[in-house]
Amino acid sequence: MTKVKTRFAPSPTGYMHIGNLRTALYAYLTAKSQGGDFILRIEDTDQDRKVEGAVQVIYDTLKIAGLKNDEGPDCGGSNGPYVQSERLPIYREYAQKLVDQGDAYYCFCTKERLAQLHEEQEDPNFKGRHGYDGHCRNLPKEEVDALLAAGTPYVIRQKVPQTGTTAYHDVVFGDVSVNNAELQDIVLIKADGFPTYNFAHVVDDHLMEVTHVTRGSEYVAQTPSYILIYRAFGWEHPTYIHLPLIMGKDAEGNVSKLSKRHGAVSFQDMMQDGYLPEAVINYIALLGWNPKTDEEMFTLAELEKRFTPEAINKSPAIFDYEKLLWFNGQYIRKLSPEEFYEKALPFIRQAVKNESYDCRKIAALLQQRLEKLTQIPGQLGFFDELPAYETDIHVNKKSKATLETAPVALAKSIETLETLEDWTNEKLYFALKEVADGLGFKANTVMWAVRIAATGTVVTPGGATDILEILGKEESLRRLKDGLSRF
């Protein structure tokens, strides 16, 4: 049995769309779950869409996501080069072979003619087949030679049979068959000498011994064209695994292919937005695949063991940012305190400039109540400076805190805390508890008053004593006195 080999073949656009990443993930998992190899190939055949640094983005994304490729431009391999623009002679040779055996032909139609054709077909009164009309399909050899000799620009088109049907079996979609009459004489080699995706990927997948092609379902209907190319060469085609598309839902409830209007859609954007790569991977793995059990927390390593292409489902899935957020919160909590501290520190520093505060303690408070890293700065505003606040936030029904209890609680707390030597969370808690007992208040009533005076903020990460500890004795008492003076 031949070794399973899958590939991820993105074109370097400068960013990694989340749908693309998911395709890479599934290709990777298809290979790894069967002990196979995963290769990376750069499809840069569109000269007009070249983007500086775009290939690096692909390398970086795969690295951060943990999808290590066994072959590729970055790590070599025995089937290189792995960048299509470096394989031009190969495509040319194979295209010529197709022309020679009558499965492809030179087409000299100008873009103007094609545009005009397109316009005619757009007319509602137009009946008949859309697409290329086969104008150059049967040009006499002498004419072709003459045009070639004269240096006329040309493309090479596939010559598809006009009758019969072409069918294949898809791991996800089952048997798919298309009437050849529906197929176009697609362009194989463009006028600039570069191959189209349609041609290049077939040649490469064969030469690179790819056994399973994993890609988006937008290719389902076009795959018969590719099968025909394989057949023309006498090659066996790979197994196809077409993936359901990832959709997005906009504010009006309209569903369409996931795009910028739905939120952050590139992997880089998501990282910047404070998501963890592990959470993104876990979430997108479940968009179109599931283990047939109720489990849903999976590391990449676990996915490598559990994944089966057969369990991929057919219908498009809507990307749900809410659920991703939940996954992210789960992964944040799974981090060790040290790991979390490292990730959180830059965000803490955005809000907390005062270096006397212990950021490790702040991080510890944050870790249990966070969904994404970018939420950090917004929760820490009160550390550097007590925000302006109205005394009526001292009122809280559940804590039985009122404008009357607050000054009493504060006065007594200040008095008690001034003599407190050991300024730790635990000691602070006991001290304030005693204050409450002495006053005949609920502990909550005192805690509320203290926390409000210390932070001027209704919702804070951590309770009153957590924050007092971090603020330190001097600053805490200053704030508490300030709070009391407002009554």
Next chain:
RNA sequence: GGCCUCAUCGUCUAGCGGUUAGGACACGGCCCUUUCAAGGCCGCGGCAUGGGUUCGAGUCCCAUUGAGGUCACCA
């Protein structure tokens, strides 16, 4: 428009002829609690419609409807 494909709670999904249609997110409530979270418990909510096949259909067949994809010298 032609062709292809898909269809279970709002969302992601399990189900593969006989189930009180299960889980997760979100939402609501309760518990816990030093605010808010986190965590625990409970709840709300679904088989697109119409025909068949069958003793019996979410599960099989057909139609309808809806949705998506594709018809580029983009991938």
